[in-house]
Amino acid sequence: MDASKVLKKHAFLRIDILTVRLYRSLMADESLGIKVERKNGERFRRALVDLKAFDPGRKICSDGSQIYLPVRELSEKEAEKLRLVADYDVVNFGFVPEEKILTPEDILGFRPSFEIVGDIAMIEDLEEGEAERVASALMSSSNSIKTVIAPISDVEGEYRTRRYRHVAGEERTTTTHKEHGLRYRIDLEGAYFTPRLGTERLRIASLVGPTDVVLDMFAGVGPFSILMAKRCRWVVAMDKNPVAVQYLRENARLNKVENIDILEGDANEIALRYQNAADHVIMNLPHSASLFLPAAIGAAKPGGIVHYYCISPEDDLYRDELLIREAAEKMSAGIEVLCESIVRSYAPHRLNVVIDFRVKKL
Ligand SMILES: C[S@@+](CC[C@H](N)C(=O)[O-])C[C@H]1O[C@@H](n2cnc3c(N)ncnc32)[C@H](O)[C@@H]1O
Incomplete structure (x- = not known):
């Protein structure tokens, strides 16, 4: 081979090596890591996580008997602590970055407002096209969302239900929702349910x-x-909506709850059959709970506690306390307020609050 050909070949080789180096540095730029024996890998990883020194943005790598763990810069003290876990070397290594799962916010450029019930995402009723864009971002960022719906009505009527339009995914409003280790079959159009009361239920x-x-x-x-049936002796549960009652029965079976009476009908009538029977009365009908106060107070044992929910203006949150005192007085009973607190925001300047009160009977 003549000298010019050797030079040309050499030049190509150099370009190749540079290209490979550049590619490697782009794909996996070198960064700080720790090399430990494979058998100590998991113990060491946990120690790094505890020290908040592990770099979750890069992938752990291994070659045969050694593991490479991505880390941030370690202080001397941290390095010493880690020596107690196992022998290790600090190295520069070409870690591959962890693939970032795009959030809906990354995709859309804004954080959409939505609620998840089971595998259904409920989004706001946005303009045609925009709702579909939000739905597609939600579904591509989470495998567990199978359906996206948007409300086309307020929570309305005696049964407090809502109508929805299907936006994406499977066309249904039924799902199974998990809360506090329990499972609930739900039809979002057939009966009321919100996951936003989960903390309050607890x-x-x-x-x-x-x-x-x-x-x-x-x-x-x-x-x-x-949830209460799992902790107490007996529950008497009622609802006027036949669809809600059908799901309530199904959910009792699903969660193997047998210490429960389930009754369909008007709470004002049913509660009359349970005079002085309850240690706790739950009144979660915030828009018209005051109309049921005599029935609730009547059903409470002397010393029993009523959990009363209502919607109030932000400048007079616990105004219903007056209605409660009046209702008790009419029944020659007294009350002691045990707790008043905000449960959640409901609408601009309006909040869902709870008043827990003890019923004193003569
Ligand atoms: C706000 S929802 C609460 C449901 C449930 N406690 C929850 O947290 O999901 C109120 C429920 O009260 C029921 N309801 C309305 N009026 C009623 C009445 N007069 N007697 C019994 N149930 C009634 C509705 O059908 C609805 O299911």
Whole structure:
């Protein structure tokens, strides 16, 4: 080979090597890592996580008997601590970045407002096209969302239900929702359900004792009743909506709850059959709970507690306390307010609040 050909070949080789280096540095730029024996890998990873030194943005790598763990810069003290876990070397390594799962916000450029019930995402009723764009972003960022719907009505009527339009995915409003280790079959169009009361349900459950009887006057598909039944002696659950009652029965079976009476009908009538029977009365019908106060107070045992929910203006949150005192007085009973707090925001300047009160009977 003559000298010019050798030079040309050499030049190509150099370009090749540079290209490979550039490619490698683009795909996996070198960064700080720790090399440990494979058998100590998991123990070491946990120690790094505890020290908040592990870099979750890069992938762990291995070659035969060694593991490479991506880390940030370590202080001397941290390095010493890690020596107690196992022998290791600090290295520069071409870690591959972890693939970032795009969030809806990354895709859309804004954070969409939505709520998840089971495998259904409920988004706001946006303009045609925009709703579809939000739905597609939600579905591509989560495998567990199978359906996207948008409300086309407010929560309305005696049964507090809502109508939805199908936006994307499977065309249905039924799903199975998990809350506090329990499962609920739900039809979002057929009966009321919101996951936004999950924390409140847990608060009530923490107040209920193993010998208690609980009366749930507006039980819906059962998220209060079934959780309480797991902790108390007996639950009496009622609802006027036949669809809610059908799901309530199904949910009791699904969660193996047998210490429950499920009744379909008007709480004002049913509660009359349970005079002085309940340690706790749950009144989750915030728009018209005051109309059921005599029935609730009547059903509470002397010393029993009523959990009363209502919607209030932000400048007079607990105004219903007056209605409660008046209703008790008419029944020659007294009340002691135990707790007043905000449960969630409801609408501009309006909040969903709870008033827990003890019923004192002569
Ligand atoms: C706001 S929802 C609450 C449901 C349930 N507690 C929950 O947290 O999902 C109120 C429920 O009260 C029921 N309801 C309305 N009026 C009623 C009445 N007069 N007697 C019994 N239930 C009634 C509705 O059908 C609805 O299921």
